[in-house]
Each structure stands twice: as structure tokens, then as C-alpha cells.
Amino acid sequence: MMYFKFFKACQMDNGDTGRSLAVQDGVTYSIVDANVLISYVGGKDDRTAAVTLKCGVGASTISFDGESPRYNYQFTLTSQCACPGKCDEKGPKEGGGGENGGSGGSNGVDPGVVGIVLLCVFFFAVVIYFVVGMIILKVKFEKTGSGIIPHKNFWFSLPLLVKDGVMFTFSPCIKYRRGYSNVK
Numbered sequence: 001m002m003y004f005k006f007f008k009a010c011q012m013d014n015g016d017t018g019r020s021l022a023v024q025d026g027v028t029y030s031i032v033d034a035n036v037l038i039s040y041v042g043g044k045d046d047r048t049a050a051v052t053l054k055c056g057v058g059a060s061t062i063s064f065d066g067e068s069p070r071y072n073y074q075f076t077l078t079s080q081c082a083c084p085g086k087c088d089e090k091g092p093k094e095g096g097g098g099e100n101g102g103s104g105g106s107n108g109v110d111p112g113v114v115g116i117v118l119l120c121v122f123f124f125a126v127v128i129y130f131v132v133g134m135i136i137l138k139v140k141f142e143k144t145g146s147g148i149i150p151h152k153n154f155w156f157s158l159p160l161l162v163k164d165g166v167m168f169t170f171s172p173c174i175k176y177r178r179g180y181s182n183v184k
Contacts, residue, residue: 055083
């Protein structure tokens, strides 16, 4: 709903009714007991939200601490990124850990590793496809020579199919082709 687009925090009822707790330009920062406190103001009926950032290890968690006084909501966000020097603009640093020296580390998997694993799985599957296909064609169907290549016609026509695909993709970029004349 567009109504909530510019709000930092919203309170939702059991139904679909929502109230703004704070607006985007009503924020202040302060230090309380060695923790950063982010205070948001400007919500409906003078609602406010206060988020205390606490240094912690593991996955980030947010908890609702209560409403005191009325329409003043307190939250605690525990994260490795609330620890001094444990995060940068890209997120958690390698081997970061919390204030107590935990191991922390990266919360995700390096995309390069995922790519290498997928390539290895792909090429392993291709090798298995050809080896098993050749064995079946040789033993069961008694084929010889190039006849033992599984789906031989497809593999022999693949280079020309790739060429056709490239030509089709880039043909709007080619203004003049030999062998054709312009229609007048």
C-alpha cells in the first residue's frame, strides 16, 4: 500500500489496518550504555519507535521490548554489525564475530564457489551422459564408430544451430546482407 512507503516503522492490527510509528525524516541517533539508540518520531497519534543496536554473534535478530509509555515502542536489534569494526559497507567481515570474540564469519556462501560447484556438476553430468550412452549403444544396440555417440545428429548439428542463433540475435544490427536486394 502506497500509504506506508515513506514510513520507517508500521504497526499492523490483526486485520489489514496499519498505523505509522515513525517517518523517514524523523530520526535521531544517540549512545546509551555503549549501545547505539535510533529514535524515530512523527508517527500517527505521536507514536515513536526506539531501536537499540546491540553487539551479538550469529544471525541478526530483532525483538519487541515493550510499549512504555503509551505509543512509545522499544525494540532491540542484535547483530554482528552493531559491533565496532565487525562490518563494512558490504556487510559482515570475514571472521568477524561478536564482542566476545566469536567466530561469526560470512552469513552467505561465496558466489564464486557456487559457480564452480555448478560447473563441476554440469561437466560431470555431461561426461556420465556420454559414457553411459556410448556403453548402451555399443553393448545393447551393437553400434560402432560414430554410431555410439548418443543423439549423434543433434551433436553434429549443434555448431550450426548456435551459428543460426547468433545470426538471428545480431541480424537487426546488420544493415546489408549479400544476396538480398532491397524491396521498393
